[in-house]
Amino acid sequence: xxxxxxxxxxxxxxxxxxxxxxxxxxxxxxxxxxxxxxxxxxxxxxxxxxxxxxxxxxxxxxxxxxxxxxxxxxxxxxxxxxxxxxxxxxxxxxxxxxxxxxxxxxxxxxxxxxxxxxxxxxxxxxxxxxxxxxxxxxxxxxxxxxxxxxxxxxxxxxxxxxxxxxxxxxxxxxxxxxxxxxxxxxxxxxxxxxxxxxxxxxxxxxxxxxxxxxxxxxxxxxxxxxxxxxxxxxxxxxxxxxxxxxxxxxxxxxxxxxxxxxxxxxxxxxxxxxxxxxxxxxxxxxxxxxxxxxxxxxxxxxxxxxxxxxxxxxxxxxxxxxxxxxxxxxxxxxxxxxxxxxxxxxxxxxxx
Numbered sequence: 001x002x003x004x005x006x007x008x009x010x011x012x013x014x015x016x017x018x019x020x021x022x023x024x025x026x027x028x029x030x031x032x033x034x035x036x037x038x039x040x041x042x043x044x045x046x047x048x049x050x051x052x053x054x055x056x057x058x059x060x061x062x063x064x065x066x067x068x069x070x071x072x073x074x075x076x077x078x079x080x081x082x083x084x085x086x087x088x089x090x091x092x093x094x095x096x097x098x099x100x101x102x103x104x105x106x107x108x109x110x111x112x113x114x115x116x117x118x119x120x121x122x123x124x125x126x127x128x129x130x131x132x133x134x135x136x137x138x139x140x141x142x143x144x145x146x147x148x149x150x151x152x153x154x155x156x157x158x159x160x161x162x163x164x165x166x167x168x169x170x171x172x173x174x175x176x177x178x179x180x181x182x183x184x185x186x187x188x189x190x191x192x193x194x195x196x197x198x199x200x201x202x203x204x205x206x207x208x209x210x211x212x213x214x215x216x217x218x219x220x221x222x223x224x225x226x227x228x229x230x231x232x233x234x235x236x237x238x239x240x241x242x243x244x245x246x247x248x249x250x251x252x253x254x255x256x257x258x259x260x261x262x263x264x265x266x267x268x269x270x271x272x273x274x275x276x277x278x279x280x281x282x283x284x285x286x287x288x289x290x291x292x293x294x295x296x297x298x299x300x301x302x303x304x305x306x307x308x309x310x311x312x313x314x315x316x317x318x319x320x321x322x323x324x325x326x327x328x329x330x331x332x333x334x335x336x337x338x339x340x341x342x343x344x345x346x347x348x349x350x351x352x
Contacts, residue, residue: 029053029054029055029273030054030055030056030057030270030273031054031055031056031057031079031080031270031273031274031276031277032057032059032076032077032078032079032080032270033056033057033058033059033078033079033080033081033277034059034060034061034067034070034071034076034078034080034081034082035058035059035060035061035080035081035082036060036061036062036082036260037060037061037062037215038215038294039060039082039134039260039294039296040281040290040293040294041289041290041292041293041294043289044281044286044289044290045058047286048277048280051280052273052276052280054273054276054277056277059076059078062214062215063171063214064083064084064086064087065171065172067081067083067087068083068087068090068091071091071096071265072094072096074267077267077268077269078265078268079264079265079268079269079270079271079273079274079277080262080263080264080268080274080277080278081262081263081264081265082133082260082261082262082263083260083261083263084258084259084260084331085120085122085123085258085259085260085261085330085331085332086123086173086330086331086332086333086334087333088123088124088129088130088261088263089123089124089332089333090333091129091263092123092124092129093333095266096265096266097129097130097263097264097265097266098129098264098265098266098268098271099128099129100128100129100130100131100263100264100275100278101275104272104275104276104279105131105275105278105279105282106279107279107280107282107283107284108131108278108279108282110302111282111283111284111287111300111301111302111303112131112132112282112299112300112301113299113300113301116132116135116259116299117132119132119135119257119259119330120132120259120261122330122332123330123332123333124261129263129264130261130262130263131261131262131263131278131282132259132260132261132299133260133261133262133281133299134234134259134260134294134296134297134298134299135257135258135259135260135296135297135299136232136233136234136257136258136296136297137232137233137250137255137256137257137258137320137328138169138174138177138230138231138232138233138255138256138258139230139231139233139236139248139249139250139251139255140154140156140157140228140229140230140231140248140249140251141217141221141228141229141230141231141235141236141239141246141247141248142156142227142228142229142246142247142249143221143224143226143227143228143243143245143246143247144245144246144247145224145245146165146224146227147162147227147228148161149161151228151247151249152249152251152252153251153252153253154178154179154181154182154251154253155182156228156251157178157205157208157228157230158182158201158204158205158208159208160208162208162227162228163207163208164208164209164210165210165226165227165228166205166208166209166210166226166227166228166229167209167210167211167212167213167216167217167220167221167226167228167229167230168205168209168211168212168213168229168230169212169213169214169217169230169231170212170213170214171214172342172343172346173187173331173342174230174256175202175212175230175346175349176195176198176199176202176342176345176346177255177256177331178230179197179198179199179201179202179205180194180195180198181251181253181254181255181327182198182201182253183197183198183201184253185197185198186329187256187329187331188329188331188332188334190334190335190337190338190341192341195341195342195345196345198345199345199348199349202349203348203349203352206349206352210225210226213229217229217230217231217235218231218235218238218239221239221243221246222239222242222243222246224243224245231248232258232296233248233296233297233317233318233320234294234295234296234297234318235295236248236317237295237312237315237317237318238294238295240317241295248317250320250325252326253327254325254326254327254328254329255325255327255328255329256328256329256330256331257322257328257329257330258330258331259299259330260296262278262281264278282300284300284302284303284305284306285303285306287300287302287303288300288303288306288307291303291304291307295318297318297319304319
């Protein structure tokens with residue numbers, strides 16, 4: 001089931017073996033990409049190299065918090081990066097991103113739905129720095145054969161009858177989102193009292209948690225190793241294909257509606273190639289191929305029209321009607337002081 005090892009080896013070999021070609025408009029004949037694990041179809045990279053003659057050097061990260069310091073420090077010469085909404089806001093505020101030349105990106109202009117550019121304005125107010133790539137929600141994935149109650153609330157993750165059968169995200173913002181929503185607070189709260197309440201809720205829950213995980217939530221849920229887990233909607237679609245006993249629900253207290261977008265670091269050495277790479281991913285056939293591989297909701301309206309499977313095209317998980325839910329929020333960058341507070345509370349939780 002795991003695609004990450006294959007994908008990583010495939011792309012590294014492809015990057016090392018593919019010739020640069022004779023693309024006279026390329027700057028260095030390459031583009032260095034930094035993306036989430038299992039977040040692109042490896043065939044897309046080979047197709048881009050074949051069509052453009054631009055060599056792709058590909059690297060992966062697990063969380064926004066791992067990615068950000070590397071971009072801030074300029075430790076690696078990345079040309080294209082795929083952060084989440086709140087981290088893009090932080091990167092913009094810290095002058096780490098280059099403005100994108102949309103005049104050279106016809107697919108990004110024509111195919112990405114205007115509603116996603118509107119959503120992006122919450123973290124990129126003038127749509128200067130980012131191009132939407134994937135979006136979705138965060139919810140609870142549960143095994144229908146292992147639960148005995150209706151699952152519709154974040155409080156179900158505090159049910160002692162599921163002790164050692166609960167998976168939480170190993171991410172400070174995602175875990176605190178769950179606890180903040182549970183207690184009726186905004187997931188963007190900077191109120192120390194509210195955050196302390198959320199931390200104490202997570203400490204109370206901790207003895208019930210089997211593990212704090214990231215990608216492993218898929219394998220564990222598919223393998224019937226846990227009854228409930230916090231998961232991204234795209235992951236939920238993939239797991240349901242592998243295990244029909246799994247069900248996904250957006251809790252009644254509300255959740256995070258997120259968007260991941262492509263950006264170009266300000267110090268990128270191959271900006272023109274970076275824009276070509278992003279625009280290539282916005283081509284409808286390429287966006288469809290990526291959607292079918294990674295199963296995360298695509299903001300590419302042209303690609304969505306090409307989906308042949310009516311069940312997935314109309315899936316309330318892949319393409320939910322957001323008006324059906326209340327208290328949906330997008331993560332915001334909360335500033336240095338709030339970052340420090342969240343991280344300190346996270347350390348206290350983990351040390352308990």
